[in-house]
Amino acid sequence: MYRSKAFYSAAMAMAVAMSLGGAAIAQQPYKIGLSVEVTGAGAGFGPHMQIGAEIAKDEINAAGGVNGHPIEFVIEDNQTKPELAVSAVRNLARAGVVGIIGPLQTNQARVAFSATNREKLVSLTPGSNVPGLAAENRPYAFRNSALLQVITDDMVAQVRKDYPNAKRVVMVTDPKDAIQKFFATVAAPPALTAAGFEIVNKDSYIEIPYTDQDFSVHVTKIKALQPDVVLLSIFYDRGVDFLKEAIRQGLKTPVITPTGWILEPVARAAGDIVVYCGTSFDPYQDDAHVKAFNAEFKKRVEARLPGQYTLPAYYDAGAYETVYMFADVLKKSGLKPDADVQALRSALRDGLQSMKDFPGLGNKITINQEGDAIKPTLIYKTNGGQWARAK
Incomplete structure (x- = not known):
């Protein structure tokens, strides 16, 4: 101990x-x-x-x-x-x-x-x-x-390194939670822009409140925007259901998430989708x-x-x-x-x-x-x- x-x-x-x-x-x-x-x-x-x-x-x-x-x-x-x-x-x-x-x-x-x-x-x-x-x-x-802005900058830099040709990012957030909204609207946009990404829905984020249970419509909207990367700023348990629906609809672009997602249920649900998350604690x-x-x-x-x-x-x-x-x-x-x-x-x-x-x-x-x-x-x-x- x-x-x-x-x-x-x-x-x-x-x-x-x-x-x-x-x-x-x-x-x-x-x-x-x-x-x-x-x-x-x-x-x-x-x-x-x-x-x-x-x-x-x-x-x-x-x-x-x-x-x-x-x-x-x-x-x-x-x-x-x-x-x-x-x-x-x-x-x-x-x-x-x-x-x-x-x-x-x-x-x-x-x-x-x-x-x-x-x-x-x-x-x-x-x-x-x-x-x-x-x-x-x-x-x-x-x-x-650890401070979210620092984590976000490092995470976006890693995605750019792994996907040098990626351009289009679709933003998704829970509008009622302060940390989710901050990550999607304050921390992530400057980091994405500095790394050469284009936010294709910067004036109309796709909103997924915590109470939503059906993600089919949300995933369909995201697919229509043809993203190279999805920034998914919602709680991890809702994210698990989102990932399952994304796989069902064939949406397999990499996903950027806020802190708190490095959990076994997320990894199991991700399948072939590469999900990124930053942390200040290394459990491994x-x-x-x-x-x-x-x-x-x-x-x-x-x-x-x-x-x-x-x-x-x-x-x-x-x-x-x-x-x-x-x-x-x-x-x-x-x-x-x-x-x-x-x-x-x-x-x-x-x-x-x-x-x-x-x-x-x-x-x-x-x-x-x-x-x-x-x-x-x-x-x-x-x-x-x-x-x-x-x-």
Whole structure:
């Protein structure tokens, strides 16, 4: 299992305490809030993120906790609704949490970040990667995910390298989701233009709301535009159904997607279609910590979410890392759970802001002045039913 260096001494202390027959950790916990999209449109993501966070919590507590105290989660289901994400912040603040992990998605994170600043309470999202989101809500808003614009630029460059003669791009998006709309209307167009692509429907994007179930009409419209490439900015579960319909209709052009698509169901559905996706977490790397996390994540998902994806996405890994980041800051602060709650919250804020080269899952994490994690950008593409690192 993954262990941050800061916890090796705690693990040894626990072993000594157990050998003497004493209690491994004190009972009063550090409370950390989770604002999770358990239900609603984000239900295909939120429970997985929660599992990622719980793995880290369980590892830390098994190693003796933080300063001899366990971590305890207080969980709020924001139901993938911005107004309930704000309510979740208020509820978690009243519950006395030292900080919040989440929300996962941009629509919820944007309003939740404003609320956490009013409460003087740290909120860190492991998912949303829209530029400026944390910077607009300093000093309590943070993000542990690579910036979407950087990922987009690298992904488009990879597509151009693989398809030097491709020209025509058709744009498809979910108009009601902030991150999907941002990717399709803000991040991607300048990258595509700079790479020599032509957006053939720049004034009339094909819109696929999350509630749509039948993709036949959408695919027919796309085929009529004769694309060389399709930019598909919708949620991955809707994307799986889209890919199946595209294959049925013989549309097999390469597809560019937003972050969060490097999942087994997408690769299986893609068939001969080459799907591109960028990420800040490499689940396939030959790293002992990553392999251990992947194995535990798969075991828990199969037990609690049968039939859903079992290879962790970047936000699942980000949630895991974030629990360790919180714990490391609290340990270094020396503050106990019974300290003044605002002192704990301020210590967490200041510790995250000064974090440099923190050991994450196969990477090192530094927080910049805008509250964003500096993380690597990796491009993957599907090949024969599997995801493979692009070269």
